[in-house]
Amino acid sequence: xxxxxxxxxxxxxxxxxxxxxxxxxxxxxxxxxxxxxxxxxxxxxxxxxxxxxxxxxxxxxxxxxxxxxxxxxxxxxxxxxxxxxxxxxxxxxxxxxxxxxxxxxxxxxxxxxxxxxxxxxxxxxxxxxxxxxxxxxxxxxxxxxxxxxxxxxxxxxxxxxxxxxxxxxxxxxxxxxxxxxxxxxxxxxxxxxxxxxxxxxxxxxxxxxxxxxxxxxxxxxxxxxxxxxxxxxxxxxxxxxxxxxxxxxxxxxxxxxxxxxxxxxxxxxxxxxxxxxxxxxxxxxxxxxxxxxxxxxxxxxxxxxxxxxxxxxxxxxxxxxxxxxxxxxxxxxxxxxxxxxxxxxxxxxxxxxxxxxxxxxxxxxxxxxxxxxxxxxxxxxxxxxxxxxxxxxxxxxxxxxxxxxxxxxxxxxxx
Amino acid sequence: xxxxxxxxxxxxxxxxxxxxxxxxxxxxxxxxxxxxxxxxxxxxxxxxxxxxxxxxxxxxxxxxxxxxxxxxxxxxxxxxxxxxxxxxxxxxxxxxxxxxxxxxxxxxxxxxxxxxxxxxxxxxxxxxxxxxxx
Numbered sequence: 001x002x003x004x005x006x007x008x009x010x011x012x013x014x015x016x017x018x019x020x021x022x023x024x025x026x027x028x029x030x031x032x033x034x035x036x037x038x039x040x041x042x043x044x045x046x047x048x049x050x051x052x053x054x055x056x057x058x059x060x061x062x063x064x065x066x067x068x069x070x071x072x073x074x075x076x077x078x079x080x081x082x083x084x085x086x087x088x089x090x091x092x093x094x095x096x097x098x099x100x101x102x103x104x105x106x107x108x109x110x111x112x113x114x115x116x117x118x119x120x121x122x123x124x125x126x127x128x129x130x131x132x133x134x135x136x137x138x139x140x141x142x143x144x145x146x147x148x149x150x151x152x153x154x155x156x157x158x159x160x161x162x163x164x165x166x167x168x169x170x171x172x173x174x175x176x177x178x179x180x181x182x183x184x185x186x187x188x189x190x191x192x193x194x195x196x197x198x199x200x201x202x203x204x205x206x207x208x209x210x211x212x213x214x215x216x217x218x219x220x221x222x223x224x225x226x227x228x229x230x231x232x233x234x235x236x237x238x239x240x241x242x243x244x245x246x247x248x249x250x251x252x253x254x255x256x257x258x259x260x261x262x263x264x265x266x267x268x269x270x271x272x273x274x275x276x277x278x279x280x281x282x283x284x285x286x287x288x289x290x291x292x293x294x295x296x297x298x299x300x301x302x303x304x305x306x307x308x309x310x311x312x313x314x315x316x317x318x319x320x321x322x323x324x325x326x327x328x329x330x331x332x333x334x335x336x337x338x339x340x341x342x343x344x345x346x347x348x349x350x351x352x353x354x355x356x357x358x359x360x361x362x363x364x365x366x367x368x369x370x371x372x373x374x375x376x377x378x379x380x381x382x383x384x385x386x387x388x389x390x391x392x393x394x395x396x397x398x399x400x401x402x403x404x405x406x407x408x409x410x411x412x413x414x415x
Numbered sequence: 416x417x418x419x420x421x422x423x424x425x426x427x428x429x430x431x432x433x434x435x436x437x438x439x440x441x442x443x444x445x446x447x448x449x450x451x452x453x454x455x456x457x458x459x460x461x462x463x464x465x466x467x468x469x470x471x472x473x474x475x476x477x478x479x480x481x482x483x484x485x486x487x488x489x490x491x492x493x494x495x496x497x498x499x500x501x502x503x504x505x506x507x508x509x510x511x512x513x514x515x516x517x518x519x520x521x522x523x524x525x526x527x528x529x530x531x532x533x534x535x536x537x538x539x540x541x542x543x544x545x546x547x548x549x
């Protein structure tokens with residue numbers, strides 16, 4: 001091997017990705033490294049564009065629901081809730097109260113399993129494999145519960161525009177209560193394993209700090225902004241589904257430690273406490289859930305015809321486990337497929353916070369800092385540039401010009 | 416104070432049974448095909464996969480009897496896995512394309528489409544006989 005002499009003044013440029021064993025999804029990182037220290041970070045997503053929004057324009061609203069479910073494997077309920085709410089707003093569809101409660105319950109179950117999955121991944125990135133296995137073993141019970149209630153472990157297919165497809169029957173309550181009780185006990189165990197472990201605390205305290213000012217400036221969402229001490233949560237700020245009836249408060253690390261660092265450890269605290277909160281939300285919803293119909297459109301063809309005749313636009317927001325997801329829908333009269341479907345996944349807002357978090361950190365801390373955001377790269381990719389002979393870097397002005405052009409195109413299509 | 420709460424748990428775990436169901440055998444056989452041949456000959460025992468719950472959405476099933484080829488199923492199928500020939504009144508369901516959402520089973524007026532509990536459907540040919548239902 002050739003020995004290379006590193007000058008103290010000139011940092012080395014290292015590229016990781018788009019495909020790299022350390023990354024679970026394709027994203028390119030460009031690090032400028034001086035010794036063990038990260039000086040500058042740049043990132044380039046855009047390697048996993050799947051054209052889902054385009055697919056929606058060739059399918060009707062019910063077909064697109066299942067496409068929306070497949071934007072993200074983990075937040076599948078979150079994206080379909082946001083999509084359904086957007087369509088319901090655009091086509092003026094009322095959702096029965098029971099369906100709202102059921103949506104809440106399924107969404108919170110998803111949050112528990114997503115946060116436990118993240119806890120496992122974080123432990124893996126820290127090199128703490130025992131904890132990784134433990135977290136995923138704990139998660140399995142909830143996956144079984146979701147399979148029992150919805151018929152599948154992932155991509156539950158339980159939502160429908162205007163309601164839900166499956167009910168929780170009284171004889172299923174016993175199984176749910178057993179699982180929730182199990183998780184209440186397990187939560188104390190997980191709490192002990194994650195937050196009382198000295199090695200884990202030493203590793204994560206004050207690494208990957210994101211100050212509240214930066215968090216606000218970069219428009220981060222979800223557990224990332226809450227770990228920086230800013231109590232924002234769509235469920236609390238703009239209640240939807242059944243969240244308005246329930247007792248929900250955005251969780252910040254202050255609740256536990258009394259102080260906010262905005263580091264990786266705080267993100268662990270926030271996610272673990274949210275697991276506990278979700279258990280409480282499910283218990284509350286199960287008690288308060290009224291009896292009633294599941295949907296106002298039992299006949300699917302009536303629903304499709306209603307959406308076909310509707311004209312207008314709608315937005316749907318949902319607090320997914322990773323942060324807020326946002327869907328925009330534009331429906332045109334006498335057209336089955338939506339005219340525009342725009343999806344903003346939560347990692348889209350959180351990706352730029354990596355730059356602030358990683359600067360000045362050690363190389364060994366890169367994996368855990370990257371994982372602490374709970375990134376979902378393929379959900380984020382909404383654009384692919386395929387034109388040949390153009391510059392490969394698009395500046396802000398270029399993108400603005402292109403998006404204005406697209407908006408104009410859509411407007412013309414509306415007339 | 417220095418604490419490692421994981422250590423006693425790991426020691427306890429040493430005496431616990433694994434949480435995973437050892438499917439298809441306790442130890443991974445060198446060749447699955449040869450192992451299955453042995454099972455057929457009665458020389459080895461197959462560890463069965465866990466039971467799936469009621470309402471599980473497995474491989475799609477289709478019963479052509481009484482089907483009117485109304486094409487409602489094809490209209491709601493997100494994967495376009497159902498092909499309807501209205502002239503000959505035949506329906507072809509491509510299970511290899513199906514995403515098992517179960518939407519067609521709900522919309523079918525004659526209940527000719529249904530979800531089975533079958534989930535071991537891995538195959539090298541997605542157009543093989545058992546994957547194309549007519």
